[in-house]
């Protein structure tokens with residue numbers, strides 16, 4: 001685009017846990033002046049609400065019945081992404097091992113996905129300069145018309161090493177097993193499973209530094225913008 005008034009650009013970044021989606025998406029959005037949405041945080045937030053309200057996580061009917069109740073609000077500034085449930089800041093509580101172990105079951109419930117998908121589409125539509133949205137089903141289901149779709153991968157070993165580096169003291173082997181279990185649940189659910197869209201660019205980050213992955217995505221966005 002000429003005269004600096006770039007059209008909004010929508011970037012979808014999907015992939016399994018620990019492939020670098022959050023770090024890459026935040027940095028790309030910040031560099032390009034775009035909004036940023038962590039959709040995993042939204043699924044974690046609704047899971048946190050279910051746990052806090054004593055909903056039986058093994059009962060999809062019970063989850064479906066209350067899926068519309070919590071008000072989940074995401075702040076989309078990549079320098080300060082926020083997440084609240086009914087006005088309470090839940091950025092910390094949504095990262096506990098308990099929520100992490102229950103989020104796949106809650107996010108497999110179709111009523112939960114419908115609710116959260118609607119929020120995601122509305123945030124993407126209102127992002128004036130565009131947005132980087134990261135998750136599991138963004139390119140396939142939430143934003144199938146995204147300008148650019150990226151699917152990040154990495155070996156289970158690399159992903160487990162990265163995650164246990166974050167969770168101080170966590171043992172790599174048990175982190176690896178937990179990751180593999182969550183990926184299997186996310187990939188095998190019926191409603192919008194974790195999957196690469198046919199038109200997504202796959203980037204294997206196993207041997208790349210975070211800076212290299214960011215540069216790769218920024219370059220791909222530039223190429224898309226040039227032909228828009």
Ligand SMILES: Nc1ncnc2c1ncn2[C@@H]1O[C@H](COP(=O)(O)OP(=O)(O)O)[C@@H](O)[C@H]1O
Nearest residue numbers: 017018019020021022023162166205208209210
């Ligand atoms: N290419 C990379 N090389 C090394 N570490 C990375 C790379 N990408 C991300 N990380 C680190 O791995 C951890 C998980 O990354 P994150 O972006 O949260 O992954 P995801 O959102 O896919 O689960 C973070 O500590 C991050 O700094």
Ligand SMILES: Nc1ccn([C@@H]2O[C@H](COP(=O)(O)OP(=O)(O)O)[C@@H](O)[C@H]2O)c(=O)n1
Nearest residue numbers: 017018039040041043103104107135136137
């Ligand atoms: N678009 C998305 C994003 C996350 N999720 C669910 O939310 C969970 C947490 O996502 P996350 O991105 O915070 O996970 P991490 O890989 O960052 O630990 C995933 O394991 C999925 O069960 C989903 O179903 N669809």
